[in-house]
Amino acid sequence: MSNLDVRGMACPLPVVQVKRALESAQGELRVLLDDGAPRENVKRFAQGRGYQVQEERLEDGIAFTITGPGAAAAPRQVVPAEAGGATVMLIGTDRLGDGPEELGRLLMKNFIITLLDMSELPDRIFFVNSGVLLAAQGSEVIEALEGLGNRGVEVLSCGICLDFFKKKELLAAGGVTNMFTIAESMLNARSVVRL
């Protein structure tokens, strides 16, 4: 059995950590987590992917024992993301398509919110260049990005780009990453969707 402690982590990190652990776990995974949103989000995520979740209330949180849904239903368990199973989305702008700026921003916002309605989601979304503005304070898609994070999508913004736009301290959704991780993920991905 593998063990993971995500207590004290802010959403969506618990889901992201559990997702990673499930991708590489052999057998059962025991997760210690906080009550409230982390408990609900992790449970929904795991059950949504066909895992069984047994819950135990502890003095200082909750313990989940997560067991796999079986090899046929869990290709993500046997194909680690970095070994070729991942779908990666690269968003290099805060606008969708060429044309009027206002329309482009509206379409990008619409696109990201619409992703929430999709049954198949990318494993990771990388924001680079002006795309990082979508994940920073003031963006109107923070709520949607948090929703995607809670469904197991890793939302990552390029650190250099955040620095360039002076948004490093203002990241409001997901985490920060570097070009090494972006390049590696893209090269190893099953498919890359670029916007």
Next chain:
Amino acid sequence: MIKDGDYVAIFNSIHRVMEAERLLKDKQLKILLIPAPRALAADCGLAIRYAEDVRPEVEGALAEAGLLPRDSYRKNGDTFEKIGEDNEQP
């Protein structure tokens, strides 16, 4: 993105919905332009989402500016309850 009790206003043109968004944002009202829920619009429509606490201000501002939505709905569980009359605009 749409919580129980939220309101959704659907407009009949992209220009009207963008104008409405600008107007409401200028008034610093807490609204969000979202894709219109599939159950309410078959085309690639847009909608403005707002909560009960800003409803009078939002609807008042839209009416005053002649930007009434085509339809308005209130989310009620898994369904959308139509509110008000149809407001077909050119």
